[in-house]
Amino acid sequence: MAPQAQILECGTLAAAARAAGTAEGLRLILLDLKMPGAVGYSGIALLHAERPEVPILVVSSAEGAGVADEARQLGAVGFLSKDSDLDMIEQAIARALGGRATKPVPTGPQEEVQQEIASLTPTQLKVLLEVLDGKLNKQIAHDLAMSEATVKAHMTVIMRKLGVQNRTQAALVARSLGLNLKH
Structure with a gap:
């Protein structure tokens, strides 16, 4: 090469x-x-x-x-x-x-959601992966060295991008696309 x-x-x-x-x-x-x-x-x-x-x-x-x-x-x-x-x-x-x-x-709903996952910022993706680990906002804030309000703001954007209403739905959507616990 x-x-x-x-x-x-x-x-x-x-x-x-x-x-x-x-x-x-x-x-x-x-x-x-x-x-x-x-x-x-x-x-x-x-x-x-x-x-x-x-x-x-x-x-x-x-x-x-x-x-x-x-x-x-x-x-x-x-x-x-x-x-x-x-x-x-x-x-x-x-x-x-x-x-x-x-x-x-x-070409379909799953592909659209996959592209939305791909459009998350690095910090948003890290927050989503922490949610997949079952962590609360307070724990995520500590782990990622940010305020709890910042975690909530990231979750709001993540849920909007994924077209879901709550963090449980966001986790289910992400897991259904192959994102999983160990990251």
């Missing part, structure tokens, strides 16, 4: 989110759906929220007809099996770096 490329390797989703938030000149994120700290599609959603301008290419052993589509709906530009040959991986990376990978247009 590019001899001048710099590779940042992260062993957990938390480390990847920190790296994505601070790395300068980041041009591509290669993500394993099953990396430690990620459950379901939480890694895609979190990293896409952290750096929406950086393409995410999922390279994973996760299989199933809908896995690639759901990954794309949450912000990934492509999906590769870990069993893919080197040529296929190189082509996918080149397409992602060249901006040729496309995100499908929503």
Whole structure:
């Protein structure tokens, strides 16, 4: 590929989110759906929220007809099996770096909600993941070093974006889309 490329390797989703938030000149994120700290599609959603301008290419052993589509709906530009040959991986990376990978247009209610999850800010997504852990606003405020009023404001925006009336419904919607407890 590019001899001048710099590779940042992260062993957990938390480390990847920190790296994505601070790395300068980041041009591509290669993500394993099953990396430690990620459950379901939480890694895609979190990293896409952290750096929406950086393409995410999922390279994973996760299989199933809908896995690639759901990954794309949450912000990934492509999906590769870990069993893919080197040529296929190189082509996918080149397409992602060249901006040729496309995100499908929503075709139904679930796809629209997936795009709304992908549109959450990093802080909103962190609040939603804390709600998925069953935490109260006061606990979330402490964990994320913000006021309880700020947590409530984020929840109001999250619920509006997801088209739900309360935090329980927000958690159910997020969980139904593959966001889950361990993040």
